[in-house]
Amino acid sequence: MKVRPYTPYLYIVPGLFFVCIFVYFPVLSNFYYSFFRLSSYSSSMTWVGLSNYLKLAKEPILLTMLRNNLLYVIISLCVQVGLGTTLAILLETKYCRKFSSLYRNILFFPALMSLTAVGLLWQFVYTPNIGLLNALLGSVGLEQLQHAWLGDKNTAIFAIIGMSQWQFTGYVTILMIVAIQKVPEEYTEAAIIDGASTLQRSLFITIPSVKEQLLVCSIITIIGAFKLFTEVYVTTAGGPGNSTQVLGTYLYHQAFLYDDLGMAATVGMVILVITFSISIFQLRIAKSGEE
Amino acid sequence: MRVDGSNNTIQYRIQKAFTAVGINLIFLVLMILILLPFGWMIINTFKTNTQLFQDSLALPQSMDFINYAQAWERGLSSYYKNSLIVSIISLILIISISASTAYGISRFRFCFSTLFFFIILGGMSLSEQVALVPLFKMLTKLKIYNTHLALILPYVAFRIPFSTFLIRAYMLTIPKEMEDAAYIDGYNSWQVFLKIIIPLSKPILASCALVNLNFVWNEFIFALVFIEDMRKMTIPIGLMAFKGQLRIDYVVLLAGIVIATLPMIVIFMVLQKQFIRGLASGAVKG
Numbered sequence: 001m002k003v004r005p006y007t008p009y010l011y012i013v014p015g016l017f018f019v020c021i022f023v024y025f026p027v028l029s030n031f032y033y034s035f036f037r038l039s040s041y042s043s044s045m046t047w048v049g050l051s052n053y054l055k056l057a058k059e060p061i062l063l064t065m066l067r068n069n070l071l072y073v074i075i076s077l078c079v080q081v082g083l084g085t086t087l088a089i090l091l092e093t094k095y096c097r098k099f100s101s102l103y104r105n106i107l108f109f110p111a112l113m114s115l116t117a118v119g120l121l122w123q124f125v126y127t128p129n130i131g132l133l134n135a136l137l138g139s140v141g142l143e144q145l146q147h148a149w150l151g152d153k154n155t156a157i158f159a160i161i162g163m164s165q166w167q168f169t170g171y172v173t174i175l176m177i178v179a180i181q182k183v184p185e186e187y188t189e190a191a192i193i194d195g196a197s198t199l200q201r202s203l204f205i206t207i208p209s210v211k212e213q214l215l216v217c218s219i220i221t222i223i224g225a226f227k228l229f230t231e232v233y234v235t236t237a238g239g240p241g242n243s244t245q246v247l248g249t250y251l252y253h254q255a256f257l258y259d260d261l262g263m264a265a266t267v268g269m270v271i272l273v274i275t276f277s278i279s280i281f282q283l284r285i286a287k288s289g290e291e
Numbered sequence: 292m293r294v295d296g297s298n299n300t301i302q303y304r305i306q307k308a309f310t311a312v313g314i315n316l317i318f319l320v321l322m323i324l325i326l327l328p329f330g331w332m333i334i335n336t337f338k339t340n341t342q343l344f345q346d347s348l349a350l351p352q353s354m355d356f357i358n359y360a361q362a363w364e365r366g367l368s369s370y371y372k373n374s375l376i377v378s379i380i381s382l383i384l385i386i387s388i389s390a391s392t393a394y395g396i397s398r399f400r401f402c403f404s405t406l407f408f409f410i411i412l413g414g415m416s417l418s419e420q421v422a423l424v425p426l427f428k429m430l431t432k433l434k435i436y437n438t439h440l441a442l443i444l445p446y447v448a449f450r451i452p453f454s455t456f457l458i459r460a461y462m463l464t465i466p467k468e469m470e471d472a473a474y475i476d477g478y479n480s481w482q483v484f485l486k487i488i489i490p491l492s493k494p495i496l497a498s499c500a501l502v503n504l505n506f507v508w509n510e511f512i513f514a515l516v517f518i519e520d521m522r523k524m525t526i527p528i529g530l531m532a533f534k535g536q537l538r539i540d541y542v543v544l545l546a547g548i549v550i551a552t553l554p555m556i557v558i559f560m561v562l563q564k565q566f567i568r569g570l571a572s573g574a575v576k577g
């Protein structure tokens with residue numbers, strides 16, 4: 001085919017323009033901003049060197065934030081990826097055949113709700129007097145377990161993490177089902193002829209065949225955990241007493257509550273370094289899967 | 292399928308039946324856990340606030356849609372309109388720009404083509420929070436802060452990498468013969484793109500549109516920071532504002548949540564296949 005030498009560029013220029021102006025430029029500016037003190041309402045900037053980074057390192061809440069992000073990672077890996085994959089395997093066995101599409105659809109429903117809707121709904125589920133959780137506990141005679149779930153420093157972060165598991169486990173299940181359906185049938189048939197039980201087939205055939213997708217699901221779960229913002233912002237806004245503060249909410253508070261944009265940019269850099277390094281890993285897998 | 296006759300003993304069958312019942316019971320419990328908050332929310336939208344406070348578990352006495360009407364009139368209709376405007380414009384831009392980029396990358400070899408591909412793809416690994424502060428400054432400077440454009444431009448930019456990735460992978464599977472024939476017939480590359488590649492890529496474009504719709508419709512952090520005028524808010528932020536404005540009118544808020552969620556659930560039920568293909572071929576969350 002004969003095209004003019006500049007023709008190919010015409011096709012990619014719009015995309016390149018958008019990505020450079022509204023993704024790369026802001027991210028680079030963010031790096032630059034992290035060395036300054038600046039505010040939303042004025043254009044003056046003061047060079048402060050590394051002092052934002054040093055201040056962040058000394059921030060007493062930093063450990064709480066990292067702990068909360070990590071708790072979110074660990075619990076989500078166990079429930080969303082672990083349980084989600086188990087459910088996917090079960091749904092693809094002969095035991096569920098009749099209802100599997102019904103189960104699958106219902107499992108996926110919560111993932112279609114916006115984070116705000118889920119947050120507001122669960123905030124209400126956790127409400128002390130009239131919330132679903134306490135009402136249910138009361139109706140089965142477990143009043144002693146009733147609790148101000150989001151109001152107590154010790155339970156708030158777990159209440160939020162629990163809500164996320166409710167929302168996203170089905171999402172991982174769907175992703176894993178798609179991968180499991182791509183496993184060639186000859187594999188399982190051969191195993192059946194060899195007399196392998198359903199459990200053996202899942203452990204030794206299904207899981208190894210979908211390990212790539214399993215890794216992708218783990219990675220998006222980990223990245224999601226470090227980008228965590230909306231779930232916390234909507235339900236507790238980081239409270240009570242900063243106990244549910246995560247990197248994302250802290251960034252938002254620094255920028256738009258305390259008007260310390262430089263500090264917010266610094267927190268952004270921490271998120272960037274963590275998520276970017278995990279993403280590079282993901283891109284490499286995505287690429288190797290293409291060959 | 293079973294070649295070994297000895298497996299069909301009565302004992303084996305009983306064991307199998309027990310496993311089947313057990314597994315289905317587990318799923319039954321899970322379904323209840325998932326549907327319970329939904330069900331509870333829906334029954335309470337048919338109550339008055341007083342009834343809710345008396346007993347939130349009780350079934351409603353009548354099927355009165357007044358809370359839905361209230362939610363719609365007291366703000367949701369305008370948030371809906373804004374979400375529709377932002378979503379439609381964003382989707383059109385995302386799909387057309389990404390399809391064009393994917394075509395350029397998948398069909399031509401040119402100087403730095405791999406570099407450009409990686410630049411665009413690399414955008415996938417940059418998260419919204421990291422661009423939040425500079426974008427806020429930039430949109431203010433461009434005087435589009437607090438307009439629909441302040442959402443559309445970043446949404447488009449942040450969704451192009453993922454969408455290009457998805458569409459490119461699909462375009463690579465389209466055989467080149469048809470294009471070659473078209474070039475011989477005197478088509479130029481633009482005509483090939485519009486008349487051959489786009490029609491053949493329809494399935495992936497549909498999947499891509501659905502996944503992006505789910506993102507744009509539910510997006511929170513940009514919408515929270517870049518819009519402050521109640522009249523311009525999209526649904527996710529509108530719901531937050533709604534909560535503040537209603538104070539203790541819980542039943543209306545719950546009705547609002549139902550209205551906000553309904554479109555995605557309906558779209559999913561109708562276009563499930565396309566939706567799942569889009570999600571599965573380019574796994575990224577939220």
